[in-house]
Amino acid sequence: MASVKKDNRLTSSQSFMCVGFSGLFSKTATSPLEVVKIKSQVGTFHCKRGFWQSFLLIYRNEGLRGFWKGNLASCIRLFPYTAVHLTTYRKIVHHQMDELGFVSQWRAIFAGGLAGVAAALVTYPLEVAETRLVVQNCRQPTYHGVIHCISKIYGNEGLLALYRGFSLTVLGAFPFSVGCYAVYMNLDKLWQEPPFRFTPLQNFINGCVAAGVAQTLSYPFETVKRKMQAQSARLPHLGGVHVHFTGMVDCFIQVVKNKGVLSLWNGLTANTVKIVPYFGLLFTCFEMCKQVCLYRNGFIVSPLSYQLTPGVDQSLGPYELQEVKRYLKNRSFRSESSSLGNRW
Structure with missing residues (x-):
């Protein structure tokens, strides 16, 4: 999918830090769109009047701070998620290589999907905490921070509550991988040239298109997952979810029955709008961090340009x-x- 390209001139720790910092910055900058998306998926009252009205209602009820609720949990989750994802992906790809060390694009995307599920398993409680923190009103909070949120969910609802809806991550990985595969298999036809000749701009567009298609296909699974994460009998208004259900299948049924099929894509506008700035900031920050590291390693003459060091x-x-x-x-x-x- 849309990911930064590996550069062998960086050490493993430098690559990890570049990815981590760029992820933190892009997530923080696009947090308002993520908050609107999650509230739309859950179905809170803020998001029943459309995309733009959601911003105004959140600002009036919670102020600017309301747009960065759950961002700390999302940022903390980034580092272990990235580490587990990269490690698992490399191991799976290594077993899928042929005698010449080649891996087909379909197998690479499939490996990415499995690695994503493994990483989600490790960091899922942080995702649940993010959802709960986003849905609550920060002026009348039930949870006071990430650690308090996780400990309170565990104490009041049990360990399984921290993994409520995880099966939907596994189910959503299939249409997500299919979407990525469908896009990447047709990119050379779109640009009318082989992938190794793509410019940075082309790679950025490819990443945004692939992310848009893949996330749209898997979006209903994420919507139901967010509802399951948010709903709790111990929270005011059952966590703010606009439909009440007893399990995953019942959640799909109740949403379609009461709100219609299209409600499974609530928040898709915010999610789609978020893709371009998110990946734009991700790639830009990664490249800036990479330049600093390449300069420290001695491959370029300045951290402000890509001019190569003579004789290296x-x-x-x-x-x-x-x-x-x-x-x-x-x-x-x-x-x-x-x-x-x-x-x-």
């Missing part, structure tokens, strides 16, 4: 380049010592 083999890894520099420095030092000894 760009195919080397960061540790290999350090070894080469250390060898040349030692050889130069020995040469100077030998020259000095000959003079005496």
Whole structure:
């Protein structure tokens, strides 16, 4: 899917930090759209008058702070999610490689889906906490922070409440992967050139289109999942969910019966609008962080440009380049010592 491209000139820790920082920044910047989307999916009163009115109602009832509810849980979730996702993805892809080390695009996307499910399993309680924090009124809060939210859910509702709706993550992974595959299989036809010739702008557009199609196909599963995460008999108005249900299948039935099929896509406007700024900021921040790291590693002459350092083999890894520099420095030092000894 839309992801930053791996650069072998960065260390693993540098790549992880670049992805983490760019994810934090893009998530925080687009948090208002995420709040509107989640409230629309759950069905709170804020989002019953349309996309733009939702912003006004949230601002009037909760102020600016209301647009960043749950953002801390989302940001905390990012690092373990990324770590587990990358590790699992690499292991799955390694087993799917042929004798030449090649992996088909379909298998790579399938591996990404499985890795996403594994990462979601580890970080799912944080997603539940994010939903609960977003749905509540921050001026009359039930939960006071991420840790308090998780501990209170566990104490009052049990461990299973922290994984309520997780099966929908697994079910939603299938249409999500199909959407990604359908888009990427037709990109070369759209641009009329092979993928390895795509420019950064083309890759950005490809990522946005793939994200839009994939998320639209899997959106009903996410909508029901958010409702299941939010509903609780121990919360005011049962958590603000506009329909009451007893399980996953009943939730689908009640939503379609009472609100219509299209209500399964409530909040899709906010989600679609969010895609472009989210991935734009993600790619931009990643590239800026990468430039700083490449400069520190010695591959470029300035952190403000991509001008390559003269005489540096760009195919080397960061540790290999350090070894080469250390060898040349030692050889130069020995040469100077030998020259000095000959003079005496």
